Amino acid sequence: MGEVRAARRGRGVSVGLDRDRIVAAARGLDPATITVQAVADALGVDRKAVTYHVSGREGLLQLLADDAFTTRFEVVEVPADADWQTGLRLIAASMRDILLGAGAAVSHIRFDPSTRAAALRPAEIVLAALVDAGFDEATAVRAIALVADVAMAHARGVLLNARAGGHPQRAELHEALSTMDAAASPYLRRIDDTGFSTFDEEQFAFDLDVIIGGLQARLAAQ
DSSP, X not given: OOOXXXXXXXXXXXXXXXXXXXXXXXXXXXXXXXXXXXXXXXXTSOHHHHHTTSOHHHHHHHHHHHHHHHHHHTTOOOOTTOOHHHHHHHHHHHHHHHHHHHGGGGGGOOOSHHHHHHHXXXXXXXXXXXXHHTOOHHHHHHHHHHHHHHHHHHHHHHHHHTSTTOOHHHHHHHXXXXXXXXXXXXXXXXXXXXXXXXXXXXXXXXXXHHHHHHHHHHHHTO
């Protein structure tokens, strides 16, 4: 038998709710279909008690996304003795996996003080490794920002590609090619025909290899 919900409480302004209770209830719901009413029902309270803390569905998704990012990043472990290459890969993979775990809420993650704070500890370790290897601090920060951006872009691409109909860019490419002469763009046509995907693990590994290779070349040229 399913869990018995608490009897619905009155219409008080917040009926003792706080954001932690709202997030706890929202975690058990599908982000793709979540609503304020669904969270209120799960908590056994009136909808207005939830909207006292979150401004509708968008605010709820943002709260859920920020929670998913911070709670999962807080347990990311970068060994203190890791070299900078390993550290960058760990940060990138951790962020990518966390964003994929956020699912439909990924586009609502804000990189504000609350989410950034969760990433400070692993970032500090990787920054130290980069500086110890000979990079200046500005370059070290830019390197971490770059792998974070790649992780974000890759995660969003994977989630878009998983939707019905696939990633919209694939459909746009196919449509554009269909309006062109058959002899035009032979490489793009072969890619389109084979269904080649850039939304897989191989692409993510390729992205990181290129970044790290570029950083190694930059370091060697100093």
